[in-house]
Amino acid sequence: MRDAVAPFSKSSGRSAHVPSPSLRKAYSEHRRHQEDRYRDRAGSTERPGHCNEAPGRASGGRLIMSGLLAAMAQSSLARLEQARARESEKALWSRATDAPPPPPLKLSPEGFDIIAECKLHSPSAGDLSAQTAGGMAGIEERVLAYAQGGAAAVSVLTEPTRFGGDLEHLARAATVLAPLGVPTMRKDFLVDPYQVMEARAAGAGGVLVIVRMLERCHIAELLDCAAMLKMFVLLEAFDAADLQVVHEVLAARKHHDEQVLVGLNCRDLDKLTVELSRLRELAQELPEGRPRVAESGVSSVDDVRTVVGYGYDMALIGTTLMSTSDPRKLLGDMLAAGRERALATRSTNVLLGSSEE
Template sequence: MTGFLEEMATASGARVAAARARESAVALERRALATPPAPRLALRPQGLDVIAEIKLRSPAAGVLGDAGGDWLERAKLYARAGAAAVSVLTEPTRFDGALEHLAAAAAALRAFDVPVMRKDFLVDPYQVFEARANGAGGVLLILRMLSAMQYGELIEAACAQGLFVLLEAFDAPELELAGELSRAHAARGTLLAGLNCRDLQSLAVVPERFAQLAPVLPAGVTTVAESGVDTPADALRLQRQGYRVVLVGSALMACADPAGWIGEALRASRTGRTQTG
């Protein structure tokens, strides 16, 4: 585990301990079970899908977009434009996220039948129940920061709660593991295998990694390209390389017309070309 992930894992564990002191796991699970089911993740039979992200800050880029802007309205624009899901950062110290953001987005996007995904550095099943209790339809799990026991418990909790899972990998062995886990749990839930092209030492994105690892994308599994997707042309190129979904955060947060970005990416996936060729 890198220094950054170790820092995030430690902070995440501390947040779990503080949350347990306020609300027991039993009480949280009861509240999660009483929460209406989230919309299901519905991917297109063919072409490309977009998971659009609400990310107010990143450690690499600082504040993203208009710090005083209405991020919830931006989330609605994502949904109207055809995003398959909206990812919401809930990590507070480095990303300015909050569970309250997740709950607000889930409530607002229910009218569009679009699920929200909790994106955070999850280390404990308690956090999966937190996601469910706050309206999430899915969670992201970073394989590199989890032991086999941890990711097994987290996946089990997510499947039991009816949440889809995005398993995030950073290299070929992790991508293979994500594929194996996705196939193993296919009968119980929706698991996606994601490849993040970010270098965890420098936090810089390395888009070339998508092409380098395209030959080893797991067969029979929905694959997601994460980080470094800046333009609809990037999304089209990734589709041609075999990726089925793109997760786009910073580019959409900085974009004056995020709905146009998503619409162009979806059109390009059908026509095979962007408006600029």
């Protein structure tokens, strides 16, 4: 089994990154028409025309998004415009670059890690706040339990309309977790680098980027912004076509100094059901040399063993951890099971390699 920590070995002890004036100028140039691009595209499958590259879901110049993703793109754009009305990008950039550096994402040499998720609601599971103390205190208590249980990072939903999230949830979680050395990740339907800056200003060390929502050039813009702010990115795919886009985007960035995880979400976005078989069927399609993350449907210790057996290095787990009264114990049990399976898989591979010599 490949070494899952290798791509992140340079991240330990990283310092705050302040871009040079020339880098900021170059970034400003390629951002000039960004707002028009997303106003044209959000809520529509039409290609906006500013991007010369083929769209992420190439077919006659159109993007293919489910009803949920299209609605979330529309909502995300509305929030983006409201945020820009409150704070200029220049001011936000200053806050983002002046923020204390987040803890680095460190993956275990034992071969398996978990990104634990904090969300108060989901379209599929409904209200998830019953096991929390309520309000900000409940969020702080939950993310602290995640850190104590061994989470490598904590994903925090900031989407308000369908997931009950807020940027303040992210900021509070980051404040609680920073002294413990655990980074937070903004999970939202991001459509613009401005939202990456918001995440960094709130204390996050990483962001989720949904491949299907974006054209290749826009994925690159979000990756560029995250790299400039020294944040990790979880690129989320749903199917083989998404993974092909991931391969193409990363192939063009092989010399970039950036931290990228690649996740496969096995949820059907139309039915909101999970299809664990997709994690098995597409496991070998994920890029080599990048930590592989199993998303959605990992709800038990047995599920963890299963996805590690498929070749995943990490799992993003939300609903199950939000629904238990003892997330610290469940997280610890899942990590122990995953690492035991990873060790067994490695040992088997070593034996097979020896027998072939």
